[in-house]
Amino acid sequence: MEGAAVLGRLTWQPATVVDSSVETARVKTIGFDVEGWPGHRAGQHVDIRLTAEDGYVAERSYSIASPAQSTRVDLTVERLDDGEVSPYLTDELRAGDQIELRGPVGGYFVWEPSQGGPVLLAGGGSGVVPLMAMVRLRAATGRDAEMRLLLSSRGWDDVIYRDELERLDGGGLTVVHALTRSQPPGWTGFARRVDPEMLAEVGPSPAERPDVYVCGPTPFVEAVAEALVQLGHEPRQVKTERFGPTGG
């Protein structure tokens, strides 16, 4: 499995849209079927290539949201209004349409159930996508690795995978939300950006030597990774994946 997903020259191949679902007002998940897909690891991503009629080519990377499951690959895409690629993916693609895709790529920001726990996942906005692949893989494999997901979103309606996370919460998975800009009436959870105090409260403590995965916009990742090291987490245990404003 690991070897199959790691070795070999990358080639672009067609991916056919199977279905799509709305996650939030700005975020959609698009399910693709990719013939001959070798499977992938939780945390890996794919590169997408769109070619315009005049030959202009745009490439972007998107994290895979689903655990390996036959030839299906789910991508969760946030629509950036001034983006070249994401509005096309979220607004224009219909079932049966094809795009070019290559992957899976990446081998650093990945989690294997055999690593066990505890695991801390910290996501900012759509940075939750590769982390969700880890949460789903844990659920699918019936592993009891203790996993905590701290997810920072602007408001309750911006929380990606909100209902599914509510269903999966419990049984060794703890989901904690931080809502940075607006909170629903009666909200008793965190209502600020992720900071060292919040990370200390959510845990696990550095003494438990958790594997930590942090994904989000660069300022989020920088702040969280710095706070974790400040709390005493081993820098080597903290894996990061940043995405920037050049995406879309």
Add this chain to the structure above:
Amino acid sequence: MDSLMLDGNAVAGLLQEVFAVEMTAAIGTCAGCGASEPVGAVHVYRGAGIVLRCPHCDNLLAKVVKDGPRVWLAFPGLRTLAVAA
């Protein structure tokens, strides 16, 4: 901190295109400060080309420029690169 900074994960596809093997888990050692980090953890800046910098000392580790059918690679600050065999 530069909000345009990314990390080695962002160039995983490009590097695998060149080396035909997964590169973000490869361990690079900085010739400047001697620190070793997985390629996925190094800092990446995109401009006319792609620049990889040491996350500890900001030393220029590597440059990658795509030029039509060729990819130009320079490793001015990389002492070693350990790739899974």
